[in-house]
Each structure stands twice: as C-alpha cells, then as structure tokens.
Amino acid sequence: xxxxxxxxxxxxxxxxxxxxxxxxxxxxxxxxxxxxxxxxxxxxxxxxxxxxxxxxxxxxxxxxxxxxxxxxxxxxxxxxxxxxxxxxxxxxxxxxxxxxxxxxxxxxxxxxxxxxxxxxxxxxxxxxxxxxxxxxxxxxxxxxxxxxxxxxxxxxxxxxxxxxxxxxxxxxxxxxxxxxxxxxxxxxxxxxxxxxxxxxxxxxxxxxxxxxxxxxxxxxxxxxxxxxxxxxxxxxxxxxxxxxxxxxxxxxxxxxxxxxxxxxxxxxxxxxxxxxxxxxxxxxxxxxxxxxxxxxxxxxxxxxxxxxxxxxxxxxxxxxxxxxxxxxxxxxxxxxxxxxxxxxxxxxxxxxxxxxxxxxxxxxxxxxxxxxxxxxxxxxxxxxxxxxxxxxxxxxxxxxxxxxxxxxxxxxxxxxxxxxxxxxxxxxxxxxxxxxxxxxxxxxxxxxxxxxxxxx
Amino acid sequence: xxxxxxxxxxxxxxxxxxxxxxxxxxxxxxxxxxxxxxxxxxxxxxxxxxxxxxxxxxxxxxxxxxxxxxxxxxxxxxxxxxxxxxxxxxxxxxxxxxxxxxxxxxxxxxxxxxxxxxxxxxxxxxxxxxxxxxxxxxxxxxxxxxxxxxxxxxxxxxxxxxxxxxxxxxxxxxxxxxxxxxxxxxxxxxxxxxxxxxxxxxxxxxxxxxxxxxxxxxxxxxxxxxxxxxxxxxxxxxxxxxxx
Amino acid sequence: xxxxxxxxxxxxxxxxxxxxxxxxxxxxxxxxxxxxxxxxxxxxxxxxxxxxxxxxxxxxxxxxxxxxxxxxxxxxxxxxxxxxxxxxxxxxxxxxxxxxxxxxxxxxxxxxxxxxxxxxxxxxxxxxxxxxxxxxxxxxxxxxxxxxxxxxxxxxxxxxxxxxxxxxxxxxxxxxxxxxxx
Numbered sequence: 028x029x030x031x032x033x034x035x036x037x038x039x040x041x042x043x044x045x046x047x048x049x050x051x052x053x054x055x056x057x058x059x060x061x062x063x064x065x066x067x068x069x070x071x072x073x074x075x076x077x078x079x080x081x082x083x084x085x086x087x088x089x090x091x092x093x094x095x096x097x098x099x100x101x102x103x104x105x106x107x108x109x110x111x112x113x114x115x116x117x118x119x120x121x122x123x124x125x126x127x128x129x130x131x132x133x134x135x136x137x138x139x140x141x142x143x144x145x146x147x148x149x150x151x152x153x154x155x156x157x158x159x160x161x162x163x164x165x166x167x168x169x170x171x172x173x174x175x176x177x178x179x180x181x182x183x184x185x186x187x188x189x190x191x192x193x194x195x196x197x198x199x200x201x202x203x204x205x206x207x208x209x210x211x212x213x214x215x216x217x218x219x220x221x222x223x224x225x226x227x228x229x230x231x232x233x234x235x236x237x238x239x240x241x242x243x244x245x246x247x248x249x250x251x252x253x254x255x256x257x258x259x260x261x262x263x264x265x266x267x268x269x270x271x272x273x274x275x276x277x278x279x280x281x282x283x284x285x286x287x288x289x290x291x292x293x294x295x296x297x298x299x300x301x302x303x304x305x306x307x308x309x310x311x312x313x314x315x316x317x318x319x320x321x322x323x324x325x326x327x328x329x330x331x332x333x334x335x336x337x338x339x340x341x342x343x344x345x346x347x348x349x350x351x352x353x354x355x356x357x358x359x360x361x362x363x364x365x366x367x368x369x370x371x372x373x374x375x376x377x378x379x380x381x382x383x384x385x386x387x388x389x390x391x392x393x394x395x396x397x398x399x400x401x402x403x404x405x406x407x408x409x410x411x412x413x414x415x416x417x418x419x420x421x422x423x424x425x426x427x428x429x430x431x432x433x434x435x436x437x438x439x440x441x442x443x444x445x446x447x448x449x450x451x452x453x454x455x456x457x458x459x460x461x462x463x464x465x466x467x468x469x470x471x472x473x474x475x476x477x478x479x480x481x482x483x
Numbered sequence: 484x485x486x487x488x489x490x491x492x493x494x495x496x497x498x499x500x501x502x503x504x505x506x507x508x509x510x511x512x513x514x515x516x517x518x519x520x521x522x523x524x525x526x527x528x529x530x531x532x533x534x535x536x537x538x539x540x541x542x543x544x545x546x547x548x549x550x551x552x553x554x555x556x557x558x559x560x561x562x563x564x565x566x567x568x569x570x571x572x573x574x575x576x577x578x579x580x581x582x583x584x585x586x587x588x589x590x591x592x593x594x595x596x597x598x599x600x601x602x603x604x605x606x607x608x609x610x611x612x613x614x615x616x617x618x619x620x621x622x623x624x625x626x627x628x629x630x631x632x633x634x635x636x637x638x639x640x641x642x643x644x645x646x647x648x649x650x651x652x653x654x655x656x657x658x659x660x661x662x663x664x665x666x667x668x669x670x671x672x673x674x675x676x677x678x679x680x681x682x683x684x685x686x687x688x689x690x691x692x693x694x695x696x697x698x699x700x701x702x703x704x705x706x707x708x709x710x711x712x713x714x715x716x717x718x719x720x721x722x723x724x725x726x727x
Numbered sequence: 728x729x730x731x732x733x734x735x736x737x738x739x740x741x742x743x744x745x746x747x748x749x750x751x752x753x754x755x756x757x758x759x760x761x762x763x764x765x766x767x768x769x770x771x772x773x774x775x776x777x778x779x780x781x782x783x784x785x786x787x788x789x790x791x792x793x794x795x796x797x798x799x800x801x802x803x804x805x806x807x808x809x810x811x812x813x814x815x816x817x818x819x820x821x822x823x824x825x826x827x828x829x830x831x832x833x834x835x836x837x838x839x840x841x842x843x844x845x846x847x848x849x850x851x852x853x854x855x856x857x858x859x860x861x862x863x864x865x866x867x868x869x870x871x872x873x874x875x876x877x878x879x880x881x882x883x884x885x886x887x888x889x890x891x892x893x894x895x896x897x898x899x900x901x902x903x904x905x906x907x908x909x
Contacts, residue, residue, distance in 0.1 A: 032862050033861060033862060036860070036861075156798060156802065162805075162806060163806055163808075164802035164803075164805070164806060166808075166810065167799040167802070167803065167817070167820055167821060167824050168810060168811070168813055168817050168820045172824075173820070173823045173824065173827070176795075176823075176824055176827040176828065176831075177823075177827050179831075180827045180828070180830055180831040180834070183831065183834060183835070184830070184831075184834045187834060187838050191838075191841070194847070195763075195764075198860070199763065199860045202857035202859070202860035203857075203860060213850070214850065217847040217848035217849070217850070218846075218847055218848055218849040218850045218851070218853065219847060220761050220853060220854075220855050220859075221761045221762050221763055221764075221859060222759065222760060222761055222775075223760050223762075223765075223766075223771065223772050223773065223774045223775055224774065224775035224844070224845065224846075225845040225846070225847070226762075226764075226765035226766075226772070227765070227773075227775055227776050227778070228778060228780065228840075228841050228844050228845040229765075229841065229845065230765060231778055231780050231781070231841075232780065232837050232838070232840070232841040235780060235781060235784045235833070235837045236834065236837060239784070239830055239833050239834050239837070240834075242830065243827075243830045243834075246823075246826065246827065246830075250823065450763065450764045450765075453763070453764045454764050454765060457764065457766070457768070
C-alpha cells in the first residue's frame with residue numbers, strides 16, 4: 028500500500044519534533060565516550076605521542092589504520108548515491124541521504140586522524156598552502172600534501188552533495204514547524220520556494236555534482252593508498268594499491284550503509300520506507316564487492332608469492348603463518364567466508380542476514396587496513412630492525428571515541444534533518460503515477476492540434 | 484658497481500667507508516655519537532619497547548650452527564642517500580637534500596608525521612616520543628654546537644654536520660681548501676681499529692675515494708636504488724682466501 | 728508590492744490556470760509557479776530549463792586546474808628545495824594537485840552558479856504560501872496591472888482553485904507575507 032504524500036511528510040518529520048528519552052540516553056552515553064576520546068587526545072598532546080603504543084620501526088599504527096578505515100567508510104555515501112543517481116535507479120530514493128550523511132561524517136572523522144597522530148599536532152596547519160612568514164610552501168611531492176588536497180576537495184564536494192537536496196526539505200520543515208524551529212529552518216532553507224527554475228537548477232547541479240564526485244572519490248582513496256605505495260616498504264610498493272583500496276573502501280562503505288539503515292529503520296520506525304528490497308539490493312552489491320575484494324587479495328598475494336622477493340616474503344609469511352596470521356585469517360573469514368554464503372543465498376539475504384554480513388565486513392575491513400600497515404612496517408628489510416607493535420589505552424579510547432562520535436553525529440543529524448529525502452520520495456510517487464499524466468498530456472496536445480486545425 | 488655516485492651540482496660529496504673486516508663491535512662509535520649529538524637516553528622501559536635512539540648502531544648477525552658460530556658486526560647509520568626515499572615524502576620539507584649531498588633534517592620544520600621513518604629502508608630515523616630530559620648534572624655535558632630536539636620531531640645521523648661546518652669555517656679563515664681528514668665525525672674519530680673512514684667522494688685523491696674503488700666495496704640494500712653515500716667493505720677474513 | 732495567486736490541488740488544474748493566464752496576455756516571466764516538488768511532466772514545470780551550468784562547471788574546472796598547476800609549480804620555483812633526486816618542478820606530482828583543484832573548481836563553480844541562478848539565499852519576503860508544503864501548487868501574478876486584476880482573479884478561480892488570495896509583500900529581511908484576503 029503506497030503512502031500518500033502528506034503521510035510521507037508526517038512520518039518523516041516526526042523524528043524532528045518528537046524526542047523520546049531513548050534519544051537523551053543515547054546522546055549522553057555516546058557523548059561520554061567522545062569526551063573521553065578528547066581527553067585522551069589532550070593527554071597525548073600534553074605528554075607526547077609516547078603515550079601511544081607507537082615505536083620504532085612501527086611508526087604508524089592504530090591512528091593511520093583508523094584514518095584509512097574511516098576514509099574508506101566515507102565511500103559509502105557519495106559514491107554509491109552518485110552512481111545510483113546517474114543510473115537513475117528508482118529504489119535509491121530512500122537510501123541516498125542516509126548514505127551521503129555517512130560520507131560527510133566519516134570523512135570528517137577520518138581526516139582528524141592524520142592530525143591526531145602528528146608528533147606536533149599544533150603545527151598541522153603547515154600543510155595548508157599559504158604565504159607564510161617562513162616563505163616555505165608545502166612539499167607538493169609528498170603524498171600527505173596530496174591527501175590534504177584530495178580530502179578537502181572530497182569534503183567540500185560531499186557536503187554540497189548532501190546539503191543541496193536538503194534545502195527543499197528544510198523549506199518543508201519551515202512551513203510545518205512553529206516557534207524557534209520555524210525561525211531556524213527559515214534561515215537554513217535559504218528562502219527556498221520551489222519555482223520551476225529553482226527545481227531545474229537544483230537537479231542540473233546535482234547531476235553535475237554526481238558526475239564530478241565519482242572521480243574525486245576514486246582519487247581520494249587512491250591517494251590514501253599512495254601514502255603507502257610511494258614508500259619503498261615491502262608489500263607497500265605496489266601498483267595494485269590504488270584500485271585495491273578503492274574497492275575495499277566501497278566494500279566497507281556499503282556495509283556501513285546497511286548497518287546505518289537497519290538502525291534507522293528500527294529506531295525511527297521507518298519500516299515503510301527502508302524496505303527489505305533495499306537491503307536485498309544493497310546485499311547484492313555487497314556480495315559483488317566481496318568477490319571483488321577476494322580477487323584483489325588473491326591478486327596481491329599471488330604476485331608477491333610468485334615474485335619471491337626475500338624482503339616481501341618476510342612480510343608475506345608473517346601474515347600467512349606467523350604472528351599476524353590469526354588476524355589475517357579472521358579478516359578472510361569476516362570479509363569473504365561469512366558474508367559470501369549469507370549474501371549469495373536468497374533466503375538468507377534478509378535484513379538480519381545483510382546486517383550480520385555487514386558487521387563482519389566492517390570488522391574485516393578494519394583488520395585489512397591494520398594488516399596492510401603494521402606487518403610491513405615491522406618487517407622492513409634488515410632483520411636486525413624487525414619489531415612489533417601493541418596499542419595502548421590512549422589509542423583504543425580515541426578509536427572508540429570515533430565510533431561513538433560517528434553514531435552521535437548520525438543521531439543528532441537525524442534529529443535536525445529528515446533522514447530520507449522527502450521531495451525526492453514524492454517525486455518517485457509522482458513518476459510512478461506518471462503514466463496517467465502522460466496520457467492526459469498527449470490527449471491535450473492532440474486536442475490542441477485539432478483546435479488549431481479547426482481554426483485554420 | 485659504480486664506485487662513485489656523485490652529485491654533479493655539489494662541490495662536496497661526503498661519504499663514509501665502513502670496513503667490516505676491521506669492525507670489532509666495540510660500540511665506541513655509538514657512545515661517541517650519543518655524546519657528540521646530544522642524543523637522549525630514553526631509559527630501560529622505553530628502550531625495551533623499541534624507542535631507544537641510536538643514530539649509530541652496530542647490528543649483529545650470527546652465522547653458523549652452535550658451537551661453530553660466528554658473529555658479524557655491521558655498523559649502520561644514516562646512509563645519506565643521493566636518491567633518499569625519506570626526503571620527498573615529507574610534507575613540510577623538514578627532510579631535504581643539502582648541496583653537499585647530505586640528507587638534511589630541519590627540526591623546526593618537522594611536524595612529526597613520521598612518514599620519513601617509514602619510507603627509510605634502513606630504519607635509521609628516530610623519533611622523540613617524549614621531551615628529552617637530562618638529569619642534573621648531565622645537562623652540563625650537552626654539546627653546545629648541536630641543538631636539542633623537542634618532543635614530536637624526527638632526528639637522525641647528520642654525518643656530524645656541525646663538525647663539517649666548523650672545519651669549513653676554519654679552512655676559510657685560514658684561506659685554504661679543505662684537506663682530506665680535516666673533518667672527523669665523532670664515530671670515526673673514536674673507532675679504535677679505524678674501521679670508519681670519512682671524506683669527500685668528489686676528491687679523487689681522498690682516502691674514501693681510494694677505498695671506494697676496492698673490489699670489496701658494496702652498499703647497503705643497493706637494489707632499492709637509493710644511492711647511499713656509505714660504502715661497506717665486505718668481510719673477507721672469514722673466507723680464508725676463498726672467494727665468497 | 729502586491730500579488731494575486733491561486734492554490735491548486737493537482738498539477739493539471741495548475742497547468743490550466745497557467746495556460747489561462749497566458750491566454751489573457753500575461754507574459755511568462757510575470758507568472759509565478761511554486762510547487763513542493765519538481766513537476767517536469769507539465770509544461771509549467773519545465774520553464775527556465777536552459778542553463779549554462781555545465782559549461783560554467785567546465786570553465787570552473789579549467790580555472791581550478793590552472794590555479795592548481797600554477798600554485799604547485801610557482802611555489803616550487805620560488806623556494807627551490809631538492810628532495811630525493813626529484814626535479815624541482817615535478818610534473819607527475821603536480822598533476823595530482825592539478826587534478827584535485829580541477830575537480831574542486833568545477834564543484835565550486837557549479838555551487839556558485841546554482842546559488843546565483845536559483846536566487847538563493849534570499850530571506851526577504853517573497854510570494855509564497857506554506858500550503859505548498861501540503862502538496863498545493865501556487866500559480867500567481869506579482870504586481871498585476873490594476874485594470875486586469877479582476878480578470879486575472881476570475882481566470883485563476885475558473886481553473887479550479889478553492890480560493891484566490893491577494894497579498895501585499897513588504898520586502899524586508901525576515902518579514903513574513905503580510906495580509907491576505909480571500
């Protein structure tokens with residue numbers, strides 16, 4: 028049974044006006060973890076990065092793992108929603124906004140990690156190209172400077188990609204709300220009215236953005252992979268890293284999107300909007316990405332094994348059989364053995380099924396990033412310098428804080444913005460019943476033609 | 484092997500020759516380096532987890548089965564590569580190439596990404612995980628010619644750049660060219676069996692140029708194409724005259 | 728400033744009203760159409776479709792890319808520092824910065840073009856009715872000529888609206904629509 032447009036408005040605006048105690052409890056709990064993470068970072072900045080578990084030769088650990096992980100998660104949104112928009116997949120309408128939100132927040136969180144991990148984080152602004160009194164500019168040959176440009180471009184693009192279609196919805200909230208909300212949303216909606224010109228410009232802009240944001244998203248994770256691939260470190264220095272990272276990013280992004288959608292469906296009672304068909308479709312995409320991930324891991328490992336370079340084989344064997352093997356095989360389980368049967372068998376590809384598979388994928392992809400960074404650094408060339416790495420409570424607290432922060436931002440966002448694009452949903456309804464209007468228009472054109480003939 | 488990988492643009496190409504046949508593994512070089520360059524000692528606990536800072540270290544490799552075991556000593560320090568992987572990855576130009584072929588490290592420009600240390604195949608870069616402390620009266624023995632590094636910056640062997648500069652200034656004051664042997668880094672100066680020789684590779688008559696032409700000359704991880712300025716003379720005394 | 732408008736519950740009636748106004752000799756640019764969703768199936772929803780936005784986006788890309796290339800290559804020349812045996816102006820790596828700023832330029836130009844051509848942000852009072860958010864379509868005329876006001880009202884009403892409203896707009900920041908008569 029299809030909902031009427033006004034019912035849609037009412038359903039989707041309800042979370043904005045009505046707040047349950049559950050919301051306050053969730054915000055308080057998540058907020059506490061975030062505060063703890065900020066305290067941990069303050070402690071680290073005050074005492075020195077020595078309070079983390081980093082050491083020689085593993086100079087990058089949990090922080091950079093989380094950086095790559097969150098940037099990967101950010102590919103959920105913009106990329107998927109842009110592809111679905113361009114392909115004009117009609118089932119995308121309830122999904123796009125929750126995906127785009129993930130992008131913006133995951134990207135903001137991910138971009139904090141390169142700053143958190145700095146030895147002197149208060150000097151992070153030296154990466155910004157500006158005419159400083161030191162007369163020195165950033166080194167454009169450094170992959171970290173490429174990161175700066177790529178992440179900022181992606182962040183600006185994805186904030187615009189998320190915000191533009193929200194403006195008409197904010198206008199809707201403005202008309203429906205009263206009191207201070209009316210004033211706030213009145214300002215946020217920028218005086219949007221909905222003239223044909225505005226709609227047309229908005230749709231053209233979204234089309235251009237969708238085309239522009241896809242290559243940007245691909246470039247962002249390619250450049251993140253180049254942070255590793257540019258260094259002559261065993262099993263880093265590889266041309267496969269760009270596509271490997273992009274595929275992994277989309278993989279983890281879809282998984283994060285499925286988890287987020289399941290939470291929204293349950294807590295905001297959106298059962299009539301986020302339907303099993305959406306989970307089924309995204310589950311198929313996830314299945315495809317799982318196969319693609321397996322292919323990339325196989326291709327990467329096979330090349331190393333066949334090449335038989337001693338320094339690379341040291342890293343290879345430590346992940347296959349050595350100290351990192353338990354993590355490696357857990358990753359294979361989480362990323363392939365667990366999700367593949369769940370997603371391949373139609374009967375298991377339910378909402379619960381896809382969520383279980385997605386949790387596995389998110390955990391597995393986190394492990395993958397860890398396994399790319401740490402074993403290579405700890406087994407670099409000369410065996411005398413081989414080392415190990417163990418995180419401390421500071422790193423774990425900060426990491427927990429980012430997961431809580433992501434959830435908190437998501438909860439707050441769904442309080443301030445309709446989490447499903449209302450006007451796009453209505454447009455979908457209109458398109459569905461469009462056959463009728465098409466007929467009337469043709470009939471009208473026909474009669475107009477007849478009238479003209481009669482006149483002449 | 485090309486014995487001289489020279490930077491044609493620069494006047495000097497500082498280089499070190501390490502004769503592995505002569506090294507006894509006494510680690511006098513390590514102590515001298517610590518004293519000369521104000522390298523902090525991090526304490527037992529920090530050193531155990533791998534945060535000890537030795538710009539100069541003597542790597543030990545064991546060969547053979549017990550009881551027929553032989554130890555091989557290999558002093559390793561910054562190789563001052565001509566095509567250094569550590570330099571281009573730094574976003575703030577803290578690590579860069581000097582005109583005399585050294586890998587410079589500007590502490591003030593370092594923001595502590597530690598990317599250079601990851602890129603370095605030799606693991607010769609060290610990070611200040613905490614602010615260094617010298618308990619009284621040890622602070623009195625700090626070398627006034629070398630800056631003390633603060634928390635969050637990278638550091639590494641400089642080929643005792645302060646001594647190079649001092650020798651150049653002295654030569655200029657005496658209105659003469661720098662002679663071979665004018666510059667002695669702390670490690671080379673303190674090496675009892677004279678296993679370490681320092682000099683200018685661009686000077687064909689220097690001791691390092693002579694030794695670099697030896698058929699024992701090799702460079703560390705040469706296959707990576709980093710063009711190091713440190714030349715190792717391979718250990719021959721074990722082979723009892725046989726070609727290895 | 729005054730305006731007359733009618734609210735229509737379905738797009739076909741709105742189309743009829745728009746056609747009727749046009750037949751009365753009112754030019755398209757004076758007819759205001761407002762809807763809660765794009766109505767491209769109908770003629771009145773397809774007005775003002777032509778826009779140079781894609782071309783401007785491409786221009787923005789060219790400008791962004793050009794400035795990216797200049798930023799990287801000029802600063803490298805201004806303070807030449809050799810690293811890793813690479814050239815001072817390293818084209819391969821400058822290509823990456825150029826690419827990112829090309830995309831940024833295109834995105835920003837699209838954004839600016841959208842804001843300017845769609846006339847947002849504009850918080851001043853404009854011809855609007857919150858009933859649009861209930862699914863009604865607003866068809867109206869701003870500053871109708873006095874002699875044809877009654878004719879306009881009649882045509883709006885005949886096209887099938889429940890009510891024709893007349894408002895006075897005071898163009899002042901933050902003000903709401905002032906006054907409404909049936």
